[in-house]
Amino acid sequence: MSPEKQALTSTSSAHTPVSEGRSSNALAAALTRALGARKVLSNLSERLNYRYDAIQFGVTPLCVLLPESTADVVAVMRAARAAGVPVVGRGAASGLSGGAAPMVEAVVISFTRMTRLEIRPERREALAQPGVITLKVSEDARPHGLVYPPDPASFRTSTIGGNLGENAGGPMCFKYGVTGDYVKALEFVDADGDVHQLTRDAYDLAGLLIGSEGTLGLITDATLRLSTPAKYTRTLMAHFPEVGQAAEAVSSAIAAGAVPSKLEFMDQACTNAIEDYLHLGLPREAGAVLLVDTDGDDLHTVEEERALVEQACLAAGGQVRRAATDAEAAALWQARRSVSPALGRIRPQRMNEDIVVPRSALPEVVREIRALGDASGLTLVQFGHIGDGNLHPNILFNPRTESAEAVHTLAHEIALVAIRHGGVLSGEHGIGTMKRDFMRDAVDPVTLGALRDVKRALDPTGALNPGKILPDDVAGGLHAHP
Amino acid sequence: MNNDIPAHVPGGQGEVMAHAVDACVHCGFCLPACPTYALLGDEMDSPRGRIILMKEVLEGGLPLMDAAPHLDRCLGCMGCVTACPSGVPYGELITAFRGWSEPRRTRTPFDRAKRYAILKALPAPKLFSVAARVGQYAKPLAPLLPNALRSPLDLLPEHVPAMQPSPAITPAKGPQRGRVAFLVGCAQQALAPNFNAATLRVLARNGIEVVVPDGQGCCGAAALHTGARDEALTLVRANLNAFDPDDFDAILSNAAGCGAGLKEYPMVLHGEPDEARARAFAAKVMDISEYLNGLLQDGALEPMVPASRPLKVAYHDACHLAHAQGVKAAPRALLRAIPGVTVLEVPEGDLCCGSAGTYNLEQPELATQLGQRKAKHILSTTPDLIASGNIGCHTQIQSHVRRQHSGVPVMHTVEVLDLAYRGEL
Ligand SMILES: Cc1cc2nc3c(=O)[nH]c(=O)nc-3n(C[C@H](O)[C@H](O)[C@H](O)COP(=O)(O)OP(=O)(O)OC[C@H]3O[C@@H](n4cnc5c(N)ncnc54)[C@H](O)[C@@H]3O)c2cc1C
Ligand code: SF4
Ligand code: SF4
Numbered sequence: 001m002s003p004e005k006q007a008l009t010s011t012s013s014a015h016t017p018v019s020e021g022r023s024s025n026a027l028a029a030a031l032t033r034a035l036g037a038r039k040v041l042s043n044l045s046e047r048l049n050y051r052y053d054a055i056q057f058g059v060t061p062l063c064v065l066l067p068e069s070t071a072d073v074v075a076v077m078r079a080a081r082a083a084g085v086p087v088v089g090r091g092a093a094s095g096l097s098g099g100a101a102p103m104v105e106a107v108v109i110s111f112t113r114m115t116r117l118e119i120r121p122e123r124r125e126a127l128a129q130p131g132v133i134t135l136k137v138s139e140d141a142r143p144h145g146l147v148y149p150p151d152p153a154s155f156r157t158s159t160i161g162g163n164l165g166e167n168a169g170g171p172m173c174f175k176y177g178v179t180g181d182y183v184k185a186l187e188f189v190d191a192d193g194d195v196h197q198l199t200r201d202a203y204d205l206a207g208l209l210i211g212s213e214g215t216l217g218l219i220t221d222a223t224l225r226l227s228t229p230a231k232y233t234r235t236l237m238a239h240f241p242e243v244g245q246a247a248e249a250v251s252s253a254i255a256a257g258a259v260p261s262k263l264e265f266m267d268q269a270c271t272n273a274i275e276d277y278l279h280l281g282l283p284r285e286a287g288a289v290l291l292v293d294t295d296g297d298d299l300h301t302v303e304e305e306r307a308l309v310e311q312a313c314l315a316a317g318g319q320v321r322r323a324a325t326d327a328e329a330a331a332l333w334q335a336r337r338s339v340s341p342a343l344g345r346i347r348p349q350r351m352n353e354d355i356v357v358p359r360s361a362l363p364e365v366v367r368e369i370r371a372l373g374d375a376s377g378l379t380l381v382q383f384g385h386i387g388d389g390n391l392h393p394n395i396l397f398n399p400r401t402e403s404a405e406a407v408h409t410l411a412h413e414i415a416l417v418a419i420r421h422g423g424v425l426s427g428e429h430g431i432g433t434m435k436r437d438f439m440r441d442a443v444d445p446v447t448l449g450a451l452r453d454v455k456r457a458l459d460p461t462g463a464l465n466p467g468k469i470l471p472d473d474v475a476g477g478l479h480a481h482p
Numbered sequence: 483m484n485n486d487i488p489a490h491v492p493g494g495q496g497e498v499m500a501h502a503v504d505a506c507v508h509c510g511f512c513l514p515a516c517p518t519y520a521l522l523g524d525e526m527d528s529p530r531g532r533i534i535l536m537k538e539v540l541e542g543g544l545p546l547m548d549a550a551p552h553l554d555r556c557l558g559c560m561g562c563v564t565a566c567p568s569g570v571p572y573g574e575l576i577t578a579f580r581g582w583s584e585p586r587r588t589r590t591p592f593d594r595a596k597r598y599a600i601l602k603a604l605p606a607p608k609l610f611s612v613a614a615r616v617g618q619y620a621k622p623l624a625p626l627l628p629n630a631l632r633s634p635l636d637l638l639p640e641h642v643p644a645m646q647p648s649p650a651i652t653p654a655k656g657p658q659r660g661r662v663a664f665l666v667g668c669a670q671q672a673l674a675p676n677f678n679a680a681t682l683r684v685l686a687r688n689g690i691e692v693v694v695p696d697g698q699g700c701c702g703a704a705a706l707h708t709g710a711r712d713e714a715l716t717l718v719r720a721n722l723n724a725f726d727p728d729d730f731d732a733i734l735s736n737a738a739g740c741g742a743g744l745k746e747y748p749m750v751l752h753g754e755p756d757e758a759r760a761r762a763f764a765a766k767v768m769d770i771s772e773y774l775n776g777l778l779q780d781g782a783l784e785p786m787v788p789a790s791r792p793l794k795v796a797y798h799d800a801c802h803l804a805h806a807q808g809v810k811a812a813p814r815a816l817l818r819a820i821p822g823v824t825v826l827e828v829p830e831g832d833l834c835c836g837s838a839g840t841y842n843l844e845q846p847e848l849a850t851q852l853g854q855r856k857a858k859h860i861l862s863t864t865p866d867l868i869a870s871g872n873i874g875c876h877t878q879i880q881s882h883v884r885r886q887h888s889g890v891p892v893m894h895t896v897e898v899l900d901l902a903y904r905g906e907l
Pocket of ligand 2: 507512568
């Protein structure tokens with residue numbers, strides 16, 4: 001519980017002056033004078049709301065800034081630096097690794113009001129400020145016959161800044177790539193408050209900023225590449241008696257030359273959760289379900305690719321259903337989109353893993369994780385963008401009745417399975433604080449040293465999002481997920 | 483998320499609130515659905531932020547009056563409930579919280595007087611009608627008044643129509659196919675008596691006998707959602723006594739807010755002796771569009787006269803129909819059943835028009851901004867007609883459409899059907 005929390009009785013509440021929650025912080029006062037009260041939040045009621053993301057609660061910030069321009073960000077950065085206070089960037093706080101939750105008392109810069117978006121159809125690009133909601137880019141591009149392919153499941157909520165911070169991906173990423181693949185240029189403000197304009201040549205400094213979770217600089221503008229949508233899409237669903245068979249089918253379909261635009265998998269626990277919720281008629285007894293889209297501008301190739309996937313599924317022991325119409329395809333995809341709500345109904349809380357393993361190792365990995373889950377006594381489900389080896393094993397738990405330690409232990413074991421099979425800790429959700437402890441298992445000491453050198457070069461005093469990604473230089477205490 | 487609420491607020495309402503807070507995984511999926519977040523862009527004025535604020539206040543970590551301004555800005559539109567993947571019962575949380583916090587908070591004398599007036603006038607159609615008339619005469623003074631008084635005046639029609647009491651029984655025309663009870667509503671009777679008249683005509687035309695049971699009153703939703711729990715309970719019990727669900731095929735409402743209120747009775751009486759009665763009652767409650775769509779789907783809806791020319795109808799989803807009751811397809815299907823009518827979808831259609839409950843009176847600035855935004859989006863579809871299923875949305879949209887110098891008529895869905903039956907569309 002934060003030290004600012006105070007006892008409150010029902011009789012005293014009515015008389016508590018509003019000013020009691022106001023931070024007496026000099027930095028907040030100076031920033032209010034410089035930028036105006038609209039952009040600076042310093043009441044406790046306001047600050048309490050900028051200490052969490054979708055996975056974790058952190059330390060209540062000293063004050064919160066809602067910039068409307070790059071110049072505002074520069075002003076905050078300079079003031080914070082002068083006051084020796086760290087800075088944490090924040091988008092929609094839908095992150096699943098603790099990235100936007102401050103680990104020490106800090107200034108939080110929330111980008112939700114920097115939402116300028118310009119589509120330049122002739123250059124097939126979009127100019128987006130960091131607070132633009134991901135879906136909005138595609139919506140605004142559509143009338144020009146263009147799309148923005150990166151499609152995290154959170155795209156209705158998450159911001160471009162947060163997507164860049166985490167290098168977000170989604171179902172389309174096997175064929176079309178992740179956020180970073182669509183960045184042409186970036187503007188960022190460094191820890192000193194200096195503004196930099198980056199393109200993708202020479203040292204790919206933009207590439208370094210992408211996925212750095214706000215630890216190297218704050219992105220204030222992005223030029224994003226748009227593309228044209230595929231003319232044809234074909235969909236199929238396959239189900240398998242056992243979870244490893246689904247993974248085998250994926251490996252062999254891709255080996256045979258299929259490049260599906262979406263390739264998603266759900267295990268039995270997942271499909272049953274969805275059935276309980278929506279009664280879509282999914283095969284409850286199946287160990288795993290695959291959902292596959294192939295797309296392109298040449299119908300023949302698109303259907304040929306679907307046939308390749310179909311053969312691989314049958315050969316691995318699966319049963320296949322083709323979607324005959326768009327409506328049928330949409331119905332099949334409804335199942336995948338419902339994973340989150342369906343799981344939310346089983347247990348109030350979940351730990352969402354985000355590992356990526358080589359496709360050849362998939363069958364082994366999903367079987368090992370299944371076994372770990374069964375042995376742990378916790379509820380574990382698996383789904384993910386299996387086409388590029390991205391798996392989301394989710395541990396569902398009730399914090400009132402199940403131990404947080406057991407959850408953490410299982411999560412760590414799962415991470416180790418991924419590493420043992422040549423995989424990585426994060427496909428799209430980032431390291432944040434949730435997987436920081438596992439970094440030593442995943443990265444050798446020399447490389448870890450190089451990462452620290454990079455961090456020091458751009459942020460010598462460690463002012464940007466302290467306590468994230470890199471283990472060791474922990475400042476401040478970690479608050480348990482409340 | 484973890485919380486200690488039951489320890490601080492023992493009893494049924496504490497449990498209701500703890501359950502809702504527990505279920506929230508703070509993913510933020512509700513943010514884009516929230517009208518105040520769309521306007522203000524800050525977390526305290528978002529559903530996720532409000533859940534945190536309520537949790538902190540209930541646990542004793544934050545003074546109530548620090549959280550109050552943000553909680554007061556919530557429209558209760560339930561857009562967040564539709565958007566939430568985890569099924570967080572936000573509506574139950576905020577309703578229970580408002581009931582719990584009302585006696586514990588401070589209000590200025592002006593606010594107290596305003597609340598008192600609203601709570602007294604809304605459920606009393608006659609009183610409301612008088613107030614509306616007074617308001618109508620006060621309209622020329624509007625520019626002199628503070629905004630808090632000016633906005634509600636803006637919403638009043640130029641001419642406040644005479645009250646038209648509904649007959650106790652409206653017989654079916656032709657062979658009788660059904661029998662329903664009808665809740666006549668309160669403010670609506672004063673502001674738009676034709677909604678009820680059209681409803682009775684359309685039902686009768688379809689062979690449905692309509693009974694307006696004696697002793698019915700306000701649904702109680704306005705009282706409940708502003709924290710006046712005791713007043714609400716009195717109104718709820720009166721209606722439970724007035725309507726015997728066994729006597730009717732359905733209990734119908736043509737005001738989205740009232741229909742949603744009636745469907746909430748089991749939650750209001752949770753853990754009380756009347757809970758079972760409330761369940762039986764709520765099981766029969768339907769919006770007029772749900773009921774008529776049932777006929778349509780069974781092939782039993784009387785055919786309507788084709789519109790005199792191709793007609794583009796922009797349909798506005800009332801929050802309490804779409805989000806609170808989950809009724810989206812039925813009114814569209816009914817409008818499409820009129821030969822010659824095309825139904826248009828409004829951009830940002832899921833966002834509240836800003837008139838939820840008493841919002842125009844409590845938060846006039848935000849209500850105005852939302853109203854302008856809604857009218858702009860609706861007019862961008864260049865409709866011939868605007869249809870909606872709620873009196874609050876109706877007055878709000880009408881007022882803002884006029885302010886944007888458009889003469890497009892705004893009607894209740896059932897009024898459109900009524901015109902089609904009469905061959906006047
Ligand atoms: C139900 C659910 C489903 C999800 N599905 C997916 C998915 O399919 N794929 C996926 O990749 N992710 C997914 N996510 C995770 C999350 O939505 C993404 O990580 C997203 O990119 C975060 O965006 P945000 O705007 O919410 O950022 P935040 O959570 O606010 O921030 C994320 C990180 O970026 C940093 N940051 C924010 N803005 C800036 C900036 N302007 N400059 C520099 N750094 C910044 C923050 O400091 C933080 O470290 C999901 C989350 C949820 C809750
Ligand atoms: S969408 Fe639901 S679970 Fe997510 S923050 Fe909003 S209320 Fe909580
Ligand atoms: S009910 Fe409406 S206004 Fe209130 S928090 Fe939910 S979406 Fe926002």
